[in-house]
Amino acid sequence: MGPLIANGYIDPAWNNVIALLVGIAFGYILEASGFSSSRKLAGVFYGYDFVVLRVFMTAVMVAMVGLVYFNYMGWIDLSQIFILPTYMTSVIVGGVIMGLGFVMGGFCPGTSFTGVAVGKLDALFFSIGLYLGIFIFSLAFPWLEKIYYGGDLGPITLMESLGISRGLFTFLFVLATLGAFWVASMVKKRVKDIEI
């Protein structure tokens, strides 16, 4: 049955309308959770606010379990969903740079847009930085190409990388996430609150 557009249940002409509606819900949820505030977001790195960890990990967990369930019920053909390809060298370099950008800038791209929407100038400057960064990347691409295409493993999944089933990985992920929530609540008790 699913994905609905690929299997003709919804006309592809609706694509951009769906995109807009999904975006509205996405922005609403992020902002309502407090993601328009860089000081709340950065709290995850210093232990004074774990909203990022709680929202993000819960979301991954719910979607992951949901896909297992939809697959079991035969509602979605998982072979038709997009799998981000793994370029090992590139994703390692990218992940480390993004982490540095996160702790310096206090936002990630999606959250900076929500900050702009409620009038945060720091979010606007972060978004302008994103634009500049991507432009610089495109100019420097001839020198970065080797890294960008480095370690090409194709669209592999965790099941193939780790040699375990989707169900088992999902179960372990849920356990690890609940463990992380517990650790976060312990850390939060020991760290001094800050006035945001």
Place this chain on the structure above:
Amino acid sequence: MQTNTEDRSKRYINPYFGGVLLGLLLLFTIFITGRGLGASGAVKSSVVATVDRVAPSYAVKQDYLKKFISDTQRPMNNWLVFETIGIFAGAFLSGLFAGRVKKFRVEHSPKITPKTRLIYATLGGMLFGIGSQFGRGCTSGAALSGTATMATAGFLAMILIFGSGYMFAYFFRKLWI
């Protein structure tokens, strides 16, 4: 004493409830479109569109940008661009209902100046922009959607973004605490 409006603007939904909503939205999006959520892609499309408009002959030759230029579709006619317009609208609505939409201001720790905050926000944005190209997605497209769909790259992006954040957190602590 805080006024009532200040209290209200600091009230957020329960983070686990927010997470469940976000997870259901992601599941619903994958169920309909076969792909997850994203954010940095729209900025990339903006860069492609600008270069394509200002220097079209350069954009076609440019090794990176030309990957995203097609004869059939304008660069801004893109799923992620429409989704991102939605992000602004949705966040504005939420902020409006919660009393958080105010005139332009800089949020910063009292220990640093607004200028310092803006400099680091710009630098952080630039790094995130560069990193998201290497990662082929940011926290939304790679880490969140990638991990939920079991892409190895997505899981690595999630571990590395947060791991690297913790690794560098010490050096930037004065910005936040």
